[in-house]
Amino acid sequence: xxxxxxxxxxxxxxxxxxxxxxxxxxxxxxxxxxxxxxxxxxxxxxxxxxxxxxxxxxxxxxxxxxxxxxxxxxxxxxxxxxxxxxxxxxxxxxxxxxxxxxxxxxxxxxxxxxxxxxxxxxxxxxxxxxxxxxxxxxxxxxxxxxxxxxxxxxxxxxxxxxxxxxxxxxxxxxxxxxxxxxxxxxxxxxxxxxxxxxxxxxxxxxxxxxxxxxxxxxxxxxxxxxxxx
Amino acid sequence: xxxxxxxxxxxxxxxxxxxxxxxxxxxxxxxxxxxxxxxxxxxxxxxxxxxxxxxxxxxxxxxxxxxxxxxxxxxxxxxxxxxxxxxxxxxxxxxxxxxxxxxxxxxxxxxxxxxxxxxxxxxxxxxxxxxxxxxxxxxxxxxxxxxxxxxxxxxxxxxxxxxxxxxxxxxxxxxxxxxxxxxxxxxxxxxxxxxxxxxxxxxxxxxxxxxxxxxxxxxxxxxxxxxxxx
Numbered sequence: 001x002x003x004x005x006x007x008x009x010x011x012x013x014x015x016x017x018x019x020x021x022x023x024x025x026x027x028x029x030x031x032x033x034x035x036x037x038x039x040x041x042x043x044x045x046x047x048x049x050x051x052x053x054x055x056x057x058x059x060x061x062x063x064x065x066x067x068x069x070x071x072x073x074x075x076x077x078x079x080x081x082x083x084x085x086x087x088x089x090x091x092x093x094x095x096x097x098x099x100x101x102x103x104x105x106x107x108x109x110x111x112x113x114x115x116x117x118x119x120x121x122x123x124x125x126x127x128x129x130x131x132x133x134x135x136x137x138x139x140x141x142x143x144x145x146x147x148x149x150x151x152x153x154x155x156x157x158x159x160x161x162x163x164x165x166x167x168x169x170x171x172x173x174x175x176x177x178x179x180x181x182x183x184x185x186x187x188x189x190x191x192x193x194x195x196x197x198x199x200x201x202x203x204x205x206x207x208x209x210x211x212x213x214x215x216x217x218x219x220x221x222x223x224x225x226x227x228x229x
Numbered sequence: 230x231x232x233x234x235x236x237x238x239x240x241x242x243x244x245x246x247x248x249x250x251x252x253x254x255x256x257x258x259x260x261x262x263x264x265x266x267x268x269x270x271x272x273x274x275x276x277x278x279x280x281x282x283x284x285x286x287x288x289x290x291x292x293x294x295x296x297x298x299x300x301x302x303x304x305x306x307x308x309x310x311x312x313x314x315x316x317x318x319x320x321x322x323x324x325x326x327x328x329x330x331x332x333x334x335x336x337x338x339x340x341x342x343x344x345x346x347x348x349x350x351x352x353x354x355x356x357x358x359x360x361x362x363x364x365x366x367x368x369x370x371x372x373x374x375x376x377x378x379x380x381x382x383x384x385x386x387x388x389x390x391x392x393x394x395x396x397x398x399x400x401x402x403x404x405x406x407x408x409x410x411x412x413x414x415x416x417x418x419x420x421x422x423x424x425x426x427x428x429x430x431x432x433x434x435x436x437x438x439x440x441x442x443x444x445x446x447x448x449x450x451x452x453x454x455x456x457x458x459x
Contacts, residue, residue: 019236026240060451062285062308063295067444069311070340071356077412097390097404097421098379203241 283323284350285310298447299440301344301351302333308344308351315342317407320355320423327352332430334402334437336417338366340444343402343419345427355423358405360415367415371395371437373402376428385414391424395437402427402437 194202284307287295296303309321330348337343338359345353360366373393380392380403392403404425405411405418417439419427 019239022236023240023243026244059288060291062287062310063291063300063447065285065310065312066295066300066308067340067447069313069315069354070337070342071314071316071409072341073339074341074359074409074412076410077361078410097388 283310283325284308294447294450298444299442300337300340300444300447301335302346302438304349305346305351306349309354311354315354315356317356317358317409317411318420320353320420322353322423322426324352332432332435334427334431334435336366336402336437336439337442338368338439339441343417343423345430347430353423353426355420356407358407358411358413358418361412364414366413366417366439367396367400368439368441371439373431373433373435373437376431376433378428389416390421391419391428393428393431393437 286307287305292301292303292305295301295305301308309323311321315321324347327350328348333346335344335346336357336359341356341359343353343355343357344351373395374397375394377392377394378390380389380401381387382389382399384399389401389403389405392401394401400415400417402417402419402424404421405413405416407418407420411418
């Protein structure tokens with residue numbers, strides 16, 4: 001509550017100063033993050049040490065034009081970041097040259113269903129009724145995978161293409177770990193950089209919290225007044 | 230509170246506008262092509278006639294002086310007629326009527342320009358960006374060692390479309406963002422469309438010459454020599 005009392009400044013000048021400071025802080029942060037285009041932030045200086053080639057003799061007009069088509073020598077340049085950075089100056093967007101035809105989500109790729117079908121070469125036949133000691137399902141075995149000889153069901157199942165293997169109870173060394181990977185792929189990892197919507201939500205949250213606190217304080221004040229009266 | 234909200238909204242608006250501006254440079258940097266249909270014969274004060282549209286013929290004296298000043302390779306007969314200074318991102322391309330022959334790429338770091346010559350005629354010219362003082366673009370005569378239409382540099386984490394490598398240690402001519410204050414790590418950056426056209430005609434083995442021209446020598450020569458001699 002003390003904090004909000006500080007904010008409740010009576011003089012308008014103080015508030016204006018605070019607003020200006022906030023704006024300057026925002027601009028400074030943006031500038032630091034290279035979010036301000038350098039051409040906008042710093043006025044482009046004229047290139048140094050080069051004056052247009054002066055030529056009055058028409059006999060050399062072509063050569064003069066050839067020289068004068070240059071914008072001049074390069075002047076001051078923007079600083080280069082380190083060697084292993086994303087580029088020079090503001091982030092370059094080169095996607096307009098070669099627009100991407102595909103989009104990958106966090107390097108997680110869906111398995112191609114066609115290749116799984118080709119590996120199985122037939123329908124999935126569960127062998128639930130073939131064995132007495134039926135355990136937990138161990139996954140799908142592709143046709144070309146050999147299974148260790150320690151497990152009877154595995155050997156039998158190996159002869160049936162695309163069958164579901166059930167290992168015995170308590171067995172963890174079954175060869176059923178291979179498979180077509182029919183499960184859903186894991187969700188893509190969360191990006192380290194928040195999306196714009198996340199920032200917007202954060203701001204909305206701040207506003208909401210501020211509003212709630214303010215409302216609460218007003219209620220407290222009214223209650224205090226009622227008690228005092 | 231009212232002022233706080235006002236400041237917040239203004240700040241947010243400013244930040245949004247700046248971010249939007251920052252996302253737009255590729256659109257704002259679209260190369261502008263200079264209209265090459267201008268007939269220079271009709272322009273006043275031009276002594277040399279143009280056999281091809283948009284092209285200015287060089288006299289033998291001019292060609293010799295230009296070659297001595299490292300402005301172009303020896304034996305050039307005509308250059309593109311460009312009356313105004315080009316800006317970053319602009320380029321001119323005109324190969325109408327120029328016979329098929331080997332291409333000669335001429336990069337002048339001092340004038341920040343590239344010129345493409347074929348059979349003694351200039352067919353393309355653009356403003357370039359090149360390496361910083363710390364990571365200089367090498368001078369000399371090179372050959373294109375390899376061409377890569379879609380090249381992504383892992384060293385710099387940057388797209389380098391239409392990359393044409395001229396050294397073993399990664400110096401290339403490639404498409405780049407063209408800005409006056411822009412520099413590279415040693416490569417020669419070209420406008421997108423220009424690099425695409427150059428990529429189409431350049432072959433592995435095409436000569437690339439990177440020079441630092443000396444226009445003062447021409448100026449000295451002209452001030453010392455009366456024009457009536459020519």
